[in-house]
Amino acid sequence: KEHVLMTSGNHDTKKWGGPFGYQSMLYNKMTKELREACTGRNNNLKTDYGLWMSCRFRGVHMVMIGWDEFSPSWPRNWYENSRTTKPAADFIDKSFAGSTEPWRVCMWHRPEGTYQAGHRYP
Numbered sequence: 285k286e287h288v289l290m291t292s293g294n295h296d297t298k299k300w301g302g303p304f305g306y307q308s309m310l311y312n313k314m315t316k317e318l319r320e321a322c323t324g325r326n327n328n329l330k331t332d333y334g335l336w337m338s339c340r341f342r343g344v345h346m347v348m349i350g351w352d353e354f355s356p357s358w359p360r361n362w363y364e365n366s367r368t369t370k371p372a373a374d375f376i377d378k379s380f381a382g383s384t385e386p387w388r389v390c391m392w393h394r395p396e397g398t399y400q401a402g403h404r405y406p
Contacts (some may be wrong), residue, residue, distance in 0.1 A: 287341075288313050289322075291332040292350030294370055298330045300334075307334050317341075338379035345385035347376050349392040 288310055288343045292300055300306050311333040314322075322339035324332025346369055349372050
């Protein structure tokens with residue numbers, strides 16, 4: 285078993301789900317120690333792995349948001365509309381609230397326009 289964490293990207297969609305998809309393969313590679321350190325948005329790490337995760341592991345608090353187009357409630361144009369980034373921002377804020385770890389790391393696939401200093405789209 286390994287300490288493996290990743291977030292999904294839009295190029296992963298065809299091979300992400302299912303019993304032989306990336307999500308299942310990577311979840312199954314996680315050590316017990318890492319599984320116990322992580323939670324998912326819906327309190328089901330197996331289905332939230334790589335999409336909505338918060339992990340407190342060895343002094344580092346990591347929040348990860350992947351490309352969640354697998355969710356029927358996820359808007360297809362969320363990267364173009366700042367209104368639709370609210371679920372991601374809320375998850376990040378809620379996850380880091382009360383965090384005492386000396387290191388905090390946030391990883392996401394999108395919406396970069398909301399969380400970084402530039403904008404990718406014209």
